[in-house]
Amino acid sequence: MEDGRMRVKCNFSGDQKFLENGRCVSKLESMGFRVGQGLIERFTKDTPRFKDELDVMKFICKDFWTSVFKKQIDNLRTNHQGIYVLQDNKFRLLTHLSAGKQYLEHAPKFLAFTCGLVRGALSNLGVKSIVTAEVSVMPACKFQVMIQKM
Amino acid sequence: FLICVAIRANYPLYIRSVPTQGELKFHYTVHTSLDVVEEKISGVGKALADQRELYLGLLYPTEDYKVYGYVTNSKVKFVIVVDSSNTSLRDNEIRSMFRKLHNSFTDVMCNPFYNPGDPIQSKAFDSIVSTMMVQAC
Numbered sequence: 001m002e003d004g005r006m007r008v009k010c011n012f013s014g015d016q017k018f019l020e021n022g023r024c025v026s027k028l029e030s031m032g033f034r035v036g037q038g039l040i041e042r043f044t045k046d047t048p049r050f051k052d053e054l055d056v057m058k059f060i061c062k063d064f065w066t067s068v069f070k071k072q073i074d075n076l077r078t079n080h081q082g083i084y085v086l087q088d089n090k091f092r093l094l095t096h097l098s099a100g101k102q103y104l105e106h107a108p109k110f111l112a113f114t115c116g117l118v119r120g121a122l123s124n125l126g127v128k129s130i131v132t133a134e135v136s137v138m139p140a141c142k143f144q145v146m147i148q149k150m
Numbered sequence: 151f152l153i154c155v156a157i158r159a160n161y162p163l164y165i166r167s168v169p170t171q172g173e174l175k176f177h178y179t180v181h182t183s184l185d186v187v188e189e190k191i192s193g194v195g196k197a198l199a200d201q202r203e204l205y206l207g208l209l210y211p212t213e214d215y216k217v218y219g220y221v222t223n224s225k226v227k228f229v230i231v232v233d234s235s236n237t238s239l240r241d242n243e244i245r246s247m248f249r250k251l252h253n254s255f256t257d258v259m260c261n262p263f264y265n266p267g268d269p270i271q272s273k274a275f276d277s278i279v280s281t282m283m284v285q286a287c
Contacts (some may be wrong), residue, residue, distance in 0.1 A: 034266075045253070048189070
């Protein structure tokens with residue numbers, strides 16, 4: 001009987017933690033969004049106008065990433081139909097966490113802000129998108145950008 | 151006289167004129183100038199080099215005033231309307247006015263208390279525009 005009650009208690013706090021985590025992650029993402037908007041305004045102040053969507057993505061991979069993380073994106077892939085995958089083999093926010101699979105479950109917290117950053121930057125350049133991140137082996141990670149047709 | 155406007159997604163964030171009366175009749179001018187801006191940035195029949203510039207130059211002259219345009223990479227449009235009789239303002243002076251507007255606007259964007267899309271109420275922005283307009287008139 002006592003065990004049963006305790007088990008229910010544990011489950012509840014487990015769910016609560018899960019919900020809190022989810023709320024925090026989306027809050028981080030929205031903060032990143034606002035910061036991305038401001039940053040892109042400053043970074044594109046003196047650059048010539050972008051030719052097309054690919055030009056915008058290249059800017060994010062090179063200039064934007066360098067200004068924020070002091071390195072470029074290592075690999076950009078696209079299916080030319082609105083999906084881009086940005087691969088960073090040594091993501092600065094993960095390098096001090098681990099060099100393999102340890103702490104993999106904690107990685108999303110550190111990627112949420114950056115996803116928002118990219119989404120905010122793109123939004124201010126007139127590109128609506130959904131940005132997600134995935135990590136399989138730290139410190140490499142992939143950011144997936146799905147362009148939303150407005 | 152002189153009017154400065156900042157527009158985002160087709161509605162104005164900021165309108166300022168010297169002298170301050172008679173602003174309403176310029177809303178129409180500014181609105182039609184937006185069409186010209188759209189045309190210019192969509193690059194219909196224009197050389198590639200022109201398309202990449204932010205400064206759009208003289209949008210169209212009417213008998214009473216001249217309208218100049220400028221578009222940022224973040225699709226914010228700045229429009230300056232000048233009295234035709236004011237011939238002392240040269241092209242590079244207008245360019246530098248747009249530069250100042252763009253710089254101040256960037257500062258406004260980076261202010262974490264400012265929500266993109268809201269009207270601009272920054273005192274710093276106001277004072278920069280005031281100084282600029284006083285110099286120009």
